[in-house]
Every structure is written in C-alpha cells, then in structure tokens.
Amino acid sequence: xxxxxxxxAPLISIALxxxxxxxxxxxxxxxxxxxxxxxxxxxxxxxxxxxxxxxxWSPLVLASAGLIVTFQAGMWNIGVEGQIIxxxxxxxxxxxxxxxxxxxVIPIAFVVxxxxxxxxxxxPGWLRTRFGVHxxxxxxxxxxxxxxxxxxxxxxxxxxxxxxxxxxxxxxxTEYWLPTVGDYSWVAIALAxxxxxxxxxxxxxxxxxxxxxxxxxxxxxxxLMGVRTKRYMLSSFAICGALAGVAGTxxxxxxxxxxxxxxxxxxxxxxxxxxxxxxxxxxxxxxIALFFAAVLVGSTQxxxxxxxDSDLAGVIQGVLVxxxxxxGGWxxxxxxxxxxxGEEA
Amino acid sequence: MALELRDIHKHYGxxxxxxxxTLTFQPGELHGLLGENGAGKSTLMKVISGFIEAxxxxxxxxxxxxxxxxxxxxxxxxxxxxxxxxxxxLPFTVLDNFLAGSGGGVRLxxxxxxxxxxxAARRYGFTFDPHTLARNLTVGERQQxxxxxxxxxxxxxxILDEPTTGISASQREKLFEVLRRLAEDGMIVIFVSHKLxxxxxxxxxVTVMRHGRVVGDAVMPVPAHQLVQLMFGDITTTPGRxxxxxGDIAVRLAGVTVTERLVTVSELDLEVREAEVLGxxxxxxxxxxxxxQACAGLIPPRRGSLTIGGRxxxxxxxxxxxxxxxxxxxxxxxxxxxxxxxxxxxHFELTSDRTSFFVDWGTAAxxxxxxxxxxxxxxxxxxxxxxxxxxxxxxxxxxMMPGATRLxxxxxPTRGLDIESAEWVWNRLLERRASGTSIIFASxxxxxxxxxxxxxxxxxxxxxxxxxxxxxTTPDELGHLIGGRSGPx
Numbered sequence: 134x135x136x137x138x139x140x141x142a143p144l145i146s147i148a149l150x151x152x153x154x155x156x157x158x159x160x161x162x163x164x165x166x167x168x169x170x171x172x173x174x175x176x177x178x179x180x181x182x183x184x185x186x187x188x189x190w191s192p193l194v195l196a197s198a199g200l201i202v203t204f205q206a207g208m209w210n211i212g213v214e215g216q217i218i219x220x221x222x223x224x225x226x227x228x229x230x231x232x233x234x235x236x237x238v239i240p241i242a243f244v245v246x247x248x249x250x251x252x253x254x255x256x257p258g259w260l261r262t263r264f265g266v267h268x269x270x271x272x273x274x275x276x277x278x279x280x281x282x283x284x285x286x287x288x289x290x291x292x293x294x295x296x297x298x299x300x301x302x303x304x305x306x307t308e309y310w311l312p313t314v315g316d317y318s319w320v321a322i323a324l325a326x327x328x329x330x331x332x333x334x335x336x337x338x339x340x341x342x343x344x345x346x347x348x349x350x351x352x353x354x355x356x357l358m359g360v361r362t363k364r365y366m367l368s369s370f371a372i373c374g375a376l377a378g379v380a381g382t383x384x385x386x387x388x389x390x391x392x393x394x395x396x397x398x399x400x401x402x403x404x405x406x407x408x409x410x411x412x413x414x415x416x417x418x419x420x421i422a423l424f425f426a427a428v429l430v431g432s433t434q435x436x437x438x439x440x441x442d443s444d445l446a447g448v449i450q451g452v453l454v455x456x457x458x459x460x461g462g463w464x465x466x467x468x469x470x471x472x473x474x475g476e477e478a
Numbered sequence: 479m480a481l482e483l484r485d486i487h488k489h490y491g492x493x494x495x496x497x498x499x500t501l502t503f504q505p506g507e508l509h510g511l512l513g514e515n516g517a518g519k520s521t522l523m524k525v526i527s528g529f530i531e532a533x534x535x536x537x538x539x540x541x542x543x544x545x546x547x548x549x550x551x552x553x554x555x556x557x558x559x560x561x562x563x564x565x566x567x568l569p570f571t572v573l574d575n576f577l578a579g580s581g582g583g584v585r586l587x588x589x590x591x592x593x594x595x596x597x598a599a600r601r602y603g604f605t606f607d608p609h610t611l612a613r614n615l616t617v618g619e620r621q622q623x624x625x626x627x628x629x630x631x632x633x634x635x636x637i638l639d640e641p642t643t644g645i646s647a648s649q650r651e652k653l654f655e656v657l658r659r660l661a662e663d664g665m666i667v668i669f670v671s672h673k674l675x676x677x678x679x680x681x682x683x684v685t686v687m688r689h690g691r692v693v694g695d696a697v698m699p700v701p702a703h704q705l706v707q708l709m710f711g712d713i714t715t716t717p718g719r720x721x722x723x724x725g726d727i728a729v730r731l732a733g734v735t736v737t738e739r740l741v742t743v744s745e746l747d748l749e750v751r752e753a754e755v756l757g758x759x760x761x762x763x764x765x766x767x768x769x770x771q772a773c774a775g776l777i778p779p780r781r782g783s784l785t786i787g788g789r790x791x792x793x794x795x796x797x798x799x800x801x802x803x804x805x806x807x808x809x810x811x812x813x814x815x816x817x818x819x820x821x822x823x824x825h826f827e828l829t830s831d832r833t834s835f836f837v838d839w840g841t842a843a844x845x846x847x848x849x850x851x852x853x854x855x856x857x858x859x860x861x862x863x864x865x866x867x868x869x870x871x872x873x874x875x876x877x878m879m880p881g882a883t884r885l886x887x888x889x890x891p892t893r894g895l896d897i898e899s900a901e902w903v904w905n906r907l908l909e910r911r912a913s914g915t916s917i918i919f920a921s922x923x924x925x926x927x928x929x930x931x932x933x934x935x936x937x938x939x940x941x942x943x944x945x946x947x948x949x950x951t952t953p954d955e956l957g958h959l960i961g962g963r964s965g966p967x
Contacts, residue, residue, distance in 0.1 A: 338836050340827075347828055351817040357808070358829050358878075359800055 142460055143410045143421060149456035154449050163441050175434025176427035182434075184316035188388050189398075190419075190426035191321035192217065192380035196404035197411070197418040198328040199376030204413050205336055206369035207349030212257055212272025214401025215279035216250040216374045220381025222283060223249030225302065225392040228309040228385075229291065235308045239320075242309070243382050250378020251371045253279060258370030262363040268370075276401070284394045291392065301393035311387035321383040326419070328376050333415040335372075345369060377401065403429075406450065410457055425450065479540045480504055481526070481557070481635055481666055486535035488521050495521040496532070497690035503635070503666045508657060510681030510698075511670045514709055514922060518690040519670045523637050526668075527559035528552035558633030560641060566620045568613040575612050576627050591630075598626040602656045618649030625656065635666040642676060654680050672761050674705055674961035706957035710924055724932070725752030727788075728916040729773065729885055734782035736772040743768045743940050746782070750885075750916045757927040757948075758920040759960055760937030766920035767809075768940075770887045773918065774806035775799030787884055803884030809893065811871040816863035822846050822874065823859040829878040853877040854902070869899035876906050886910060888919035892926060904930055924953045924960075938962045 151169070158165040170178075176186045196213050203210035210216075224246035231238045256275055260266035284299060291302045311320045336342040347355040348365045356362045384396050403425055411417035432446035481503040488496040495518050503509050513519045524530045526537060528546040536543050544555045552559070566575055577591045595608055604622040606615055615623065621641060628636060638657070642650050657680065661667050671677055677684055678699065686694040686708040694708040729750040736743050743765040750756050758766040771777045772784065775796040784791045786802050794802075808814035816825060823846035827837055830845075846859035853873045857866050866874060872895060879886075886907065892900035908930075911917055921927050927934050928948050936944045936959040944959050 338839070340833070340835060340837055343824060343827060343837060347817045347820060347824075350819050351813070353814055354817050355828075356796070357806060357815065359797065360828070361797075 142412070142464055143417070143457075146410065146453060146456040146460045147424065149460065150449060150453035153452045153456070154445075157448065157452075158441075161441070163439060168435060168439055168441060168445075171435050171438050172428060172431035174431070176429075176431035177423075181316070182430065184313075184318070186423070186426050186430045187322055188318050188383075189400075189430055190422050191318065191325040191387075192383050192398070193400045193404055193407060193422040193426055194325035194419055195328050195376050195380035195383065196400050197407040197422055198325075198332040198415060199373035199380075200404050200408045201332050201336065201411075201413055201415050201418070202345070202376075203369045203373040204408055205342075205349050206345045206366055207352065208258070208261070208366055208369055209267075209269050210254065210257065210272060210370060210373050211269045211405065212254065212275045212401075213373060213377050213404060214397050214399070215272070215276030216253045216377035217381040217384065217397035217401050218276070218279035218283050219253035219374075220246040220250035220378030221385040221392060221396040222279070222286065222381070223247075223378065224382035224385045225286075225291070225305070228305045229302075235312075238309055239311070239386065242386060243379065246382030246385070247375045247378040250376070250381055251374040254370040254374020254377065255367065258367045262366050280394065283392060283396060287392060287394060299394050301389065301391045304391045305386065307390075309386060310390050311383065318383075318387045321387045324379055324383065328379070329415050329419055332376075336415060341365075341368075403450070406454055406457070410453075479556075479634060479666075482536075482538045482541070483522070483526070484536040484538065486522065486525055486537075487533045488518075488525060488530065489533055494690045496525065496535075499535070499687075499690070499692055501685060501692055501695070503668060504683075505634075505666050506661055506664045507683055508661045508667050508669060508681045510677040510684040511668060511687065512672065512674070512677050512684055512705060512709060513687035514672060517672075517687040517709075519672075519687055520639055521690075522687070523559060523639055523668070523670055526552070526635075527557055527637055529559075553628070553631050553633065556632055556634035557637070558628030558631065558635065559637040559639065560621060560624050560628065561639060566612045566615075566623060568611070570612055571609055572606050572612055572615070572623055573608040575623055576608070576630070594630050595626055598629055602626075602659055603652075604656075616645070616649060618645045618653060621645070621653060622656065625660075633665075635668065636660060637668045637670070639670045640672070641669070642671070642673070650676075672709075674702060674709075677705070678702065702958065702961070703954060706954060706961065710953065710957050724754050725914060728752045728754070728786070729918075730783075730785040731769075731773075732783045732785075734772065734779045734784060736768055736777055736779040736782075738768040738771060738777050741765050741768045741940055743772070743937075746942060748935065748942070748945075750918060752914045752916055753911050754933070755911060755917045755919070755931050757931030757934040758918065758937060759924070759927050759934050759956060760920075761960060762922065764937035765940045765942075766937050767889060769937075770806065770889060770918065770920060773799075773885065774804055774887050776806070803880075803882060804887065805879055805883045805885070806887040807875055807879075807889065807891065809889035811868065811875060812864055815875050816871060818864045819862055821860050821862055822850060822855070822857055825863060825874060825878060829880075849877045853906075868894045869896065869903075872899070872903055876903065883910060883915050886915055886917045886919075888917065890921055891919055892921075892923070900926075924956050928953060928956065936960060 155165040158168050176182055196217060200210060200213055224242040227242040227245045228238055231241065253275060257268040257271035260271045261268045287299055287302055288297050293303050311318050313319065336346065344355065344360045345365050348360060348362045352362050380400065381397065384398060385392060389396055407418055407422050407425060410421050428449050429446050432443040435441045435445055436443040483499055483501045486496050486499040499522055511519050525532045528549045528551050531547060537546055538544065539555060546552055567578060570578065573592055573595060576595045577586055577588065592608060598604065604626060606619045606623060612620065625636065641653060657667050657669065669681055681698050683697050684700060685692055686705060688709065688711060727749050731746050731748040734746045741763055746769065758769065760766055768777065772779055775791065775794055775798060786804060789802060791799065812818060823839065823843050826846045826849050827842045843859040850857065850859065853876060855870050855873045855877065857870055863871065863874065891907065892903055895903065907917060928951065931948050934946050934948060934951065934956065935942045936946065
C-alpha cells in the first residue's frame with residue numbers, strides 16, 4: 134500500500150463518521166452545524182477548554198502508546214482498562230499512606246502506580262505464554278477484577294468517615310495533586326509525549342522492537358531464528374501495563390484527585406480504537422487521541438447548550454469504529470484486487 | 479449417469495494446479511485418481527465438489543453442464559465429497575450430525591432421519607450407535623457417518639480425498655467394502671490417493687495426474703511399474719555428484735520414537751556422518767518432517783536417544799540444538815522461515831550476531847545489500863519478504879543461515895524453484911558439505927534425492943522401510959519403495 138493511501142485511511146474514516154453524525158443530528162432535529170460548532174467550542178475552540186481536553190488526552194495517549202507495544206507483538210491486550218485501574222490504586226495507596234513532601238510522594242506514587250499496572254498486565258501475559266490462555270479472555274476478567282477491587286477499597290478500607298458510598302474516597306491532600314501551570318497539567322502532558330517518543334524509538338530503532346515485531350508477525354519464524362518468543366511477549370505486556378499504570382496515576386492524582394470506581398474513564402477501551410485507527414504507528418496516536426478527547430470533552434457542552442444528550446460522544450465513537458472497519462475492509466479488498474492485477478500483468 | 483469434466487483450468491498465480499483436465503467417470507465404477515502431492519488431484523476434486531470455482535472448463539452430468547458455485551450446488555447435483563478430516567461436529571450425537579447437514583425447511587424430522595440412518599447403516603454394515611457422541615467414534619466410523627449423510631442428501635457421486643490417512647488397516651478394509659458396495663449400487667466412486675497399493679487393491683479404473691494434467695488413464699490391473707512411471711515421469715539421473723570423504727558420526731538416532739500430531743515415527747535407528755547427505759524419501763506425511771523436527775529439537779522424542787556431535791541431546795530444547803550447530807529450514811518459506819511484512823534489511827538484522835540495543839538502519843541496509851549481492855537475491859534491502867519469488871525467498875533463507883553449521887535439516891529445499899535456482903541452492907548446500915556439514919533433506923523429487931544424496935532413507939507410514947545407497951538405486955526402484963512396495967511386480 135502506498136504511503137498516501139495509508140495516511141488517507143484514518144482521515145476517510147473520520148470524515149465518514151462525521152458525515153454519519155450529521156445525518157444522525159438531522160434525524161433528531163438538531164442543527165448539525167451548530168452542534169459540531171459546540172463540540173469544537175467545548176473542547177479545543179476556546180482557550181479555557183483546552184486544559185480539560187488535554188487532561189483527557191494524556192491518559193488516552195499513555196494507554197495507546199502502551200497498546201502499540203503489545204499489538205506489535207501480536208498480543209491483544211484488551212485488559213489495558215484494568216491495568217489503568219491497578220495503576221490508580223497503586224498511586225492512591227502511596228498518597229494515602231505516605232506523609233512526606235510532595236516532591237517525594239508524587240514520584241513514588243508514579244513508580245508504584247507503574248509497577249501495579251505492569252504487574253496487572255503480566256498476569257494475562259503469563260497465562261498466555263505459560264498455559265495458552267487467550268489474553269483477550271483473561272484481560273476482560275482482570276479488568277472486572279480490578280474494578281471490583283477499586284469498589285471494595287472505596288466502600289471498605291478506604292471509605293470516607295461515616296459514609297459508605299461508591300462516589301469515591303476522600304480527596305487526596307491538595308499538595309499531592311499533580312502540579313499545574315495555569316490550568317495545564319504539565320506533568321501528564323509531558324509524560325504522554327515522552328511515552329509516544331519512547332515507544333516510537335523502541336519500535337523503530339532498537340533490536341528489542343525489531344524482534345518484538347518479528348514475534349508479532351510470525352511467532353514460529355521468529356522462534357526458529359532464535360528469538361526467545363515467550364519472553365518478548367511477556368515483556369510487551371509488562372511495558373504496556375507500565376504505561377497504563379502511568380495513565381492510572383495521572384487519572385488519580387491529576388484528574389479525579391481521589392480514587393473513584395470509574396477511575397479509568399474507559400480510556401483503555403478507547404485507546405484500542407485510537408491504536409487501530411493509527412494503524413499501530415506511535416506518531417499518529419497523539420493526533421487521533423486528540424480527536425477522541427475533543428469529542429468526549431466537547432459533548433458535555435453539547436448537552437448544556439443544545440439539550441442534546443452527551444452520549445452523542447459515545448455514538449460518534451461507535452460510528453467511527455464502524456467507519457474504520459468499513460474503510461479498512463474496503464482498503465484490504467482494494468489491495469488484494471491491485472495485487473491480483475499486478476500478478477496478471 | 480456419467481460425470482464429465484471438460485478442459486478444467488485452475489491457476490493460483492503462476493501455478494497451474496489444473497491445466498486442462500478432461501475426464502469422464504462412469505457409474506458403477508470405482509475410479510482411482512493417482513498422483514504425487516501437488517499433482518492437482520485435490521484441486522480438481524474441490525472444483526467438482528463446488529469448494530472452488532475453476533477458471534475455465536465445464537463439469538457435466540449426463541451431458542448437461544452444471545453450475546457449481548458452492549458445495550450446496552454440488553450436493554444438489556448429487557456430488558458429495560468426503561474430506562480428509564471428516565466434517566463432524568464432535569459434541570453432537572451421531573444422529574444430530576446426520577441431521578445437521580440435511581436440507582429442507584425449518585422443521586427437523588428426527589424420526590425420518592433416524593429411520594434413514596438406520597437403513598443406511600444396515601445396508602452398508604455401519605456399526606455406530608446413533609445416540610452416542612460423535613467424539614467417541616473412530617475416524618473410520620466418522621467417515622461412515624459422513625457417507626451416510628451424503629447418501630441421504632442424494633449423492634450419486636462420492637469423492638474420497640485420501641480417506642485412508644490416519645485410519646487403521648481393519649478400518650481401511652471396512653471402508654473398501656463399503657465403497658465396493660456403493661459402486662455395485664451404481665454410484666460413481668472417485669478414490670483420490672497417492673498410494674499405489676490402495677489403488678491396485680480397490681479400483682476398477684485409474685487416472686494418473688502429474689503437474690496439473692491427466693497423463694494416463696487405464697483399466698485396472700495395470701503393472702505397477704507403469705503407474706510409477708506415469709506418476710513420476712521419465713527420470714534421467716545424472717550422477718554428477720562428487721563423492722565426499724565422510725567423517726565421524728555427526729548424528730546418531732537410536733530407537734527414537736517421536737510423535738507429531740497424527741504422524742508417529744517409531745523405533746528409528748539412523749546414523750549420519752560428517753559431510754554426508756541423507757535424503758528422506760516417502761509420501762508426504764510419512765514421517766520425514768517429524769524426523770527433521772526431532773533432529774532440530776522442536777519435538778522431544780518419546781523414547782530413544784539422539785546424539786549430535788557426540789553429545790546426548792535428551793532433554794535439550796531447540797535453542798540447545800541450535801547452539802550445537804543444527805539449522806532447520808522448513809518447507810513453508812514464508813510461513814515458517816521468513817516474516818511477512820518485514821524487509822530484507824530487517825531479516826538480516828534479526829539473524830545477525832550483533833547485540834547492540836540500538837540498530838543503525840543505515841549500516842544495516844548496507845550489510846543487507848552485501849548479503850543480497852553475495853546470494854544474488856532479486857530484491858532490495860527495503861523489499862518485503864513476501865514480495866520475493868520462491869527462489870529468492872530460498873536464497874534469502876540461505877543467506878540468513880549461521881556461518882558455522884554442523885547439521886542442516888531441509889524440507890523440500892528446491893520445491894517450486896526453476897532448474898537454475900535449484901542448482902544454485904544445491905551448489906551452496908554442497909559448499910557447506912565440503913566444509914564438513916551433514917545434510918538431511920526431505921524431498922518428493924526422486925531426481926533430486928538420487929542426485930544429491932549419499933544414501934536415501936525411504937519412509938512409509940512412520941517407518942523407514944529401507945535405506946538405499948544412491949549409485950546403485952534406480953528411480954524406478956525408489957518409486958516402488960515410496961509406494962510401499964519392495965520391488966517391481
């Protein structure tokens with residue numbers, strides 16, 4: 134496939150999704166141009182909304198960067214959502230238990246959050262490489278489990294004094310919140326950008342990335358070449374989980390400022406879409422994640438101003454997925470067709 | 479009714495799987511279709527049974543052309559196919575399996591079905607219990623079930639593709655009895671096999687295919703050596719191989735029993751010396767691949783001992799075999815050797831000895847260019863593995879081989895290559911041998927086996943039935959051995 138047509142695929146998908154959304158808005162009698170304008174206004178169009186969009190964008194990019202590593206290894210790490218929750222739990226544990234200056238506590242929270250996320254990811258990786266349990270099933274199970282552990286902590290050991298509520302733990306002390314400049318959570322943004330750069334270099338310029346890609350594309354060939362395939366698979370889970378753990382820590386310390394049941398915000402699942410749309414290429418994820426973050430954040434404005442349910446964001450995402458599949462399928466067919474013509478020529 | 483095939487063509491890219499096949503099958507006849515692996519038998523049968531569409535040509539029943547676009551069309555026309563692996567739903571009962579493929583409307587007439595199943599069972603002597611689970615049936619009984627189902631669906635042509643793979647001798651006798659009775663009832667029975675012995679035992683008529691064409695058609699019995707010659711063609715051996723001075727024993731197998739999926743190689747004793755070339759002959763699935771994989775350390779033997787370079791390899795894994803100088807090149811170049819989607823530079827880098835964390839792709843491309851030149855690969859450093867032709871893929875695989883090897887294990891090293899490429903490959907391999915490397919290779923090409931091997935081990939049904947010295951063996955003799963017969967009849 135030529136470079137141009139590879140770049141076109143996500144753009145065509147997004148255009149298709151937008152067109153379908155406009156159609157949908159017309160059906161519910163909403164002014165489509167104004168609605169899209171509100172989406173834009175509520176996310177990136179106005180300066181004061183941009184920080185909100187970026188704090189959604191950061192964990193999404195972190196999780197996406199991690200997923201690229203597992204996907205390149207041919208591992209469907211669907212459990213990344215649970216790995217974000219595990220990271221958030223680890224970070225919450227640190228800020229609840231330690232009473233030291235923020236410059237000490239916040240880095241420790243990141244380290245522990247990263248370790249928790251990584252450990253949570255290694256479980257499906259280990260089940261896959263040791264026992265052949267498919268990582269999709271164990272990943273889904275472990276996501277449920279992580280969510281249950283979070284709920285248990287919130288209504289149990291970490292419940293607010295006198296209240297048994299699933300609305301979350303007590304807020305963390307403000308000095309342990311991620312620092313901001315203006316309203317920008319610069320730590321989160323910086324970590325997201327670094328993760329993209331690291332994954333890009335890892336996959337593009339290192340022997341590790343080269344072997345990992347070989348494992349993902351043809352495990353048996355890679356094994357015959359002498360690659361320790363299982364180790365590489367397992368390590369891809371560890372790396373992805375670590376980045377998901379960072380995302381969880383950002384969610385806990387930088388956005389919710391406490392542990393809530395839905396601390397992961399669905400970004401793990403959304404990241405899967407981001408990565409599919411990006412075609413597993415790290416450099417594409419920031420832009421595509423920005424689009425998703427803008428739709429998510431902007432849709433809250435939509436409900437306030439136009440009285441359209443903010444679930445429209447979910448609809449747009451869903452339509453986008455279908456558009457990706459349709460465009461992807463069309464492209465694959467087109468590629469086969471061209472290949473056949475080439476053969477006959 | 480008679481089934482006629484007229485000028486059937488089916489090409490896969492440059493491969494002519496069927497190249498103008500014209501053939502007639504008569505009712506009441508047990509018609510054998512004989513040919514080596516890759517002769518085009520299975521493709522032809524898939525065309526007749528609607529699994530694939532021919533590029534051109536016509537299938538006609540009693541002179542009327544029929545339109546075959548799916549297996550459903552075929553069965554409507556009365557053509558049923560029994561696959562190598564019977565299509566059986568294991569968790570279902572025998573009766574439910576029988577009913578599962580039945581046509582008709584929404585309503586399922588279990589009573590009617592049960593009666594028909596019983597009738598078929600009585601007529602043909604099937605032994606299974608309709609209410610047992612299909613997973614409890616032997617492979618032979620699953621075939622019976624499938625035959626019963628096809629008959630119920632109105633099959634008047636029954637195609638069996640290598641039906642004796644994986645079933646016991648007594649099950650085979652039983653199957654043959656059923657097939658004879660079906661033919662007596664006026665059905666067309668097409669029996670596809672590459673086993674001479676079975677065709678001789680069962681069939682009234684035989685058609686031999688080679689390279690996608692019909693090369694012979696005769697009423698049985700036909701002298702075996704004629705069939706062998708039709709199957710393999712006229713072979714001109716040129717014993718141009720220089721005898722090499724053999725060294726110490728490089729590989730020794732003693733009483734090795736090893737199982738891979740359906741194939742078990744039992745009680746194998748074999749010695750290969752340094753600089754010796756051992757050819758493995760036999761029909762596909764007779765145990766050659768199993769032996770090679772055991773020697774590569776991919777499947778641990780269940781019994782017996784395996785020694786490489788004087789070192790007992792029991793309990794060692796693939797990486798230890800690799801470290802001991804063993805290199806394995808499987809038949810599937812793109813599936814089991816190269817990585818689709820990765821460039822030649824990436825392949826060279828993957829198999830290099832370098833261990834630096836970062837890869838400098840600039841110098842990697844230069845090194846790839848060197849390898850490409852040295853092995854005359856038609857492709858660039860940035861070309862993907864799948865963009866190469868088969869011959870160039872094989873060249874790339876040879877270029878990726880480690881520098882020092884003790885034992886090379888090769889599956890069909892020149893399959894699908896043109897003569898020039900094949901010779902080039904063998905020159906490279908013989909260079910390795912000259913420096914003391916032992917070579918064990920499996921091939922279906924008698925000429926290749928006799929030309930390059932010092933000895934040829936002939937496999938039949940998981941056993942080495944004979945080890946022959948090449949200079950004193952004729953292609954004819956080898957062909958007979960491969961077919962499971964000890965000599966010309």
